[in-house]
Amino acid sequence: MLEAKTEIIAVGSELLLGQIVNSNAQFLSKQLAEIGINVYYHTVVGDNAERLKQAIKTAQERANIIIFTGGLGPTKDDLTKETIADVLGKKLVTNEEALANIQDFFDKTKRVMSENNKKQAIVLEDAEVLKNETGMAPGMGVEVDGRFYILLPGPPSEMKPMFTNYGQQFLIDKLGIQDKIISRVLRYFGIGESKLETDIEDIIDAQTNPTIAPLASNDEVTLRLTAKHTDEAEAMKLLDEMEEKINARVGEYCYGYEQTTIMGELKKLLHEKNLTIAAAESLTGGLFSEQLTAIEGASQIFKGSIICYTNEVKEQLLKVSSGTLENEGAVSAACATEMADNIREITGSDIGISFTGVAGPDSLERHPVGTVFIGISMTDRETEVHEINWAGSRNAVRTRTVKFGCHYVMQMLK
Amino acid sequence: MLEAKTEIIAVGSELLLGQIVNSNAQFLSKQLAEIGINVYYHTVVGDNAERLKQAIKTAQERANIIIFTGGLGPTKDDLTKETIADVLGKKLVTNEEALANIQDFFDKTKRVMSENNKKQAIVLEDAEVLKNETGMAPGMGVEVDGRFYILLPGPPSEMKPMFTNYGQQFLIDKLGIQDKIISRVLRYFGIGESKLETDIEDIIDAQTNPTIAPLASNDEVTLRLTAKHTDEAEAMKLLDEMEEKINARVGEYCYGYEQTTIMGELKKLLHEKNLTIAAAESLTGGLFSEQLTAIEGASQIFKGSIICYTNEVKEQLLKVSSGTLENEGAVSAACATEMADNIREITGSDIGISFTGVAGPDSLERHPVGTVFIGISMTDRETEVHEINWAGSRNAVRTRTVKFGCHYVMQMLK
Numbered sequence: 001m002l003e004a005k006t007e008i009i010a011v012g013s014e015l016l017l018g019q020i021v022n023s024n025a026q027f028l029s030k031q032l033a034e035i036g037i038n039v040y041y042h043t044v045v046g047d048n049a050e051r052l053k054q055a056i057k058t059a060q061e062r063a064n065i066i067i068f069t070g071g072l073g074p075t076k077d078d079l080t081k082e083t084i085a086d087v088l089g090k091k092l093v094t095n096e097e098a099l100a101n102i103q104d105f106f107d108k109t110k111r112v113m114s115e116n117n118k119k120q121a122i123v124l125e126d127a128e129v130l131k132n133e134t135g136m137a138p139g140m141g142v143e144v145d146g147r148f149y150i151l152l153p154g155p156p157s158e159m160k161p162m163f164t165n166y167g168q169q170f171l172i173d174k175l176g177i178q179d180k181i182i183s184r185v186l187r188y189f190g191i192g193e194s195k196l197e198t199d200i201e202d203i204i205d206a207q208t209n210p211t212i213a214p215l216a217s218n219d220e221v222t223l224r225l226t227a228k229h230t231d232e233a234e235a236m237k238l239l240d241e242m243e244e245k246i247n248a249r250v251g252e253y254c255y256g257y258e259q260t261t262i263m264g265e266l267k268k269l270l271h272e273k274n275l276t277i278a279a280a281e282s283l284t285g286g287l288f289s290e291q292l293t294a295i296e297g298a299s300q301i302f303k304g305s306i307i308c309y310t311n312e313v314k315e316q317l318l319k320v321s322s323g324t325l326e327n328e329g330a331v332s333a334a335c336a337t338e339m340a341d342n343i344r345e346i347t348g349s350d351i352g353i354s355f356t357g358v359a360g361p362d363s364l365e366r367h368p369v370g371t372v373f374i375g376i377s378m379t380d381r382e383t384e385v386h387e388i389n390w391a392g393s394r395n396a397v398r399t400r401t402v403k404f405g406c407h408y409v410m411q412m413l414k
Numbered sequence: 415m416l417e418a419k420t421e422i423i424a425v426g427s428e429l430l431l432g433q434i435v436n437s438n439a440q441f442l443s444k445q446l447a448e449i450g451i452n453v454y455y456h457t458v459v460g461d462n463a464e465r466l467k468q469a470i471k472t473a474q475e476r477a478n479i480i481i482f483t484g485g486l487g488p489t490k491d492d493l494t495k496e497t498i499a500d501v502l503g504k505k506l507v508t509n510e511e512a513l514a515n516i517q518d519f520f521d522k523t524k525r526v527m528s529e530n531n532k533k534q535a536i537v538l539e540d541a542e543v544l545k546n547e548t549g550m551a552p553g554m555g556v557e558v559d560g561r562f563y564i565l566l567p568g569p570p571s572e573m574k575p576m577f578t579n580y581g582q583q584f585l586i587d588k589l590g591i592q593d594k595i596i597s598r599v600l601r602y603f604g605i606g607e608s609k610l611e612t613d614i615e616d617i618i619d620a621q622t623n624p625t626i627a628p629l630a631s632n633d634e635v636t637l638r639l640t641a642k643h644t645d646e647a648e649a650m651k652l653l654d655e656m657e658e659k660i661n662a663r664v665g666e667y668c669y670g671y672e673q674t675t676i677m678g679e680l681k682k683l684l685h686e687k688n689l690t691i692a693a694a695e696s697l698t699g700g701l702f703s704e705q706l707t708a709i710e711g712a713s714q715i716f717k718g719s720i721i722c723y724t725n726e727v728k729e730q731l732l733k734v735s736s737g738t739l740e741n742e743g744a745v746s747a748a749c750a751t752e753m754a755d756n757i758r759e760i761t762g763s764d765i766g767i768s769f770t771g772v773a774g775p776d777s778l779e780r781h782p783v784g785t786v787f788i789g790i791s792m793t794d795r796e797t798e799v800h801e802i803n804w805a806g807s808r809n810a811v812r813t814r815t816v817k818f819g820c821h822y823v824m825q826m827l828k
Contacts, residue, residue, distance in 0.1 A: 010456075015439075015440075015443070015456065016443055016453040016454065016455075016456065017443055017444070017447050017453070018439075018440045018441065018442070018443030018444030018445075018446075018447060018453075019444075020440070021435055021436065021437050021439075021440040022435065022436055022439065022440070022456065023435050025429075025432075025435075025436065025458070026429075026432045026434070026435040026436070027432065028432070029429070029430055029431055029432030030431070030432030030433075031432075032432075033431050033432060039430045039431070039432075040430065040459070040460065040465060041430075041457065041458060041459055041465075041469070042429065042430065042436065042456070042457065042458035043455065043456065043457055043458075044439070044455060044456035044457075045454070045455055046454065051454060051455075051476075054476065055455070058472055062465075062468065279721075281700075284704075285703055285704050285706070285707025285708070285712070286695075286700030286701070286702075286703035286704035286707065286719065286721065287700070287704045287708075288700075289699055289700035289704075289721045290698075290699050290700035290701045290703075290704045292699070293699025293700065293721075293723065294699065294701075294808075294809065294812070295808075296774070296775050296808060298699070298723065299723060299724070302723050303723055303724045303726060303727050304720065304721045304722045304723045304724060304727035304731065305700065305720075305721040306718065306719075306720055306721075306731075307693075307700065307703045307707075307718045307719040307720075307721070308718045309707065309712065309713060309716050309717055309718045310713070310717045310718060312717060312761075312762070313717050313718035313761055316760075317718065317720075317731075317760060317761070346730075346731060347726075347727055347731070348726070359707075360710070361710050394708075394709075394710060395708065398708070
């Protein structure tokens, strides 16, 4: 197999003006890494034929795979394929299928196609046309003098599906890549990154296939397992075995796979057990309820919440006793307990969860910023209260509080 | 003045693996555009001395300002300054001030400085040292053979303040930039982009100084005015005059400046008028209250809310009459009115706002997705209800609903 040296060239003056970030290069780099193709350079150049030409020549000296994004549209500024054709000494020809696709696009939106749109159906001769399923301009893949050139549109909504569905396969075929590479992300909560890495240190040190990549962010740790095998089923088996080995040690903290969230897993669990939840939110100001209802499928598990930002609302609407508020304060285990119990009863839900504490920037009732009480009330069980103290911004405190709330409810239900 | 041709070189293998996006290049491009400096290329290269050396040589052929980010840290991978020193034939020397700063950093965090950290205090001879106020590794600016080289650290939290506070001034001084360039962003809500542009078309067409750049996103339109003048006060005057000219036509839709939000402006107005607000949230599920309390300073204007996701909660907790729910339905002007009136009374607030409607994905009570009623109740005024119908995802419907809610309250208060 050819030793891949890839350069990704993004064409567009809007990148050089800082109006947008080059997220296309990041996406492509990630996708290429997953099939074992090295990326050596990213380049950004403006909508300028002369500078683009020079950039292509520079890339030819140092790369054997050159991927372009942007400049395939219908306007005068779009000059990527014309410039590449010029450098490679290739003709441009109209692709009938692409033209029909563009015509179809206008028909569907009931607009008349202007003449300049036909320009988008023009492709490099001998190129493999990469279909644009979410837009008009087709992409291309072509081999010239032992180098591979791939042309992709600039808008990420068009570029991403085109590369995933067609561009990647073009490279796999042309480079004769045999291995299937499959990844799986395991998500952990309630365990710190260093503790997790220490617990499985010998497994990480001995990794070969699958590889193990830990990543910590937003109070969570993920492990990305990546297995390589010519047979997809075998690669999957390697992942299964590694997952089992790791989770024999730290499985109690593993809450899900891939892009799931703790809130998403809590919702799944509530649906499975056919339970409803309601919240009494003070410092979180509605964040728990908002996240619970942000994604569809909340109406069977959620009736409503009370946001009680003042003691007045805690007392009158949520029926927290004035004695508790006077003697213990709003930021107290006693208040969290009453809030959780009462919201459950008031709404007739199976579970009541409460959040009270100090989000900051000022301290409250002599508690420092970051003091939080989370109460969880369930039928026929003693109400649990978790006191937590953490550092961080107002936003971080609120977000962590909601995550830990979900985590504690799941622990009680399991 | 030298005609600036800038290349920004980001050094770091994590960029080529797609683990992070090159947001540094975007930030620097924007900052450079604001002082009138052209950026012609962005390059990303890995932590590899040979390839970095070649990238520097390529940049020397096509640029006269070369800005590096990344590779100034203490580890073996960090080789930016060593490689540049090599290409430029410059010595590396220890900078005592930088060394003291690093020592100070360790003292403050009560850790012992390991030997490799001293490497960070080494700088190119003859370079102007750019102070790192948020980290350890200092930056550098140096002129060699008519080209300007600027070295900045990779972490955005260090790079951004260093460039804004020192790097930009280095360029302004060295290039003899006389003009001050000042921007002002005007924010509009409740008017579409095309309507706004049509209303001020002749002003946009005649723009010279200030320039006018419209941008639409998330139901808002912004106009960025940028004025240039050797005298800052004169540049400011140009902005004032242009703002007045534009807002003589579309001022009723202009709600604020720069990075403000509609929620932020509503909060400001409530504080000014010393008023409190409470919400009854159905389809928005807590989003209004969450946004209201996300940023500090809500406790004087906000007592609490009821999230009433089911008719049961609307009836029992929010006291919406069963007649209204049976005859008109939960998605109705009548229900929105009662919700707004009742939440105001229950919480003893000056203003009650209600949100009821269909967020999707399924229709409700035979109303299509996107049907929304917003109710606003104030003391001594007739309760207003706004019916809106819009297309979009669940998330888009909820977000727009909250924005329009803020907008309507502000209109009533003005």
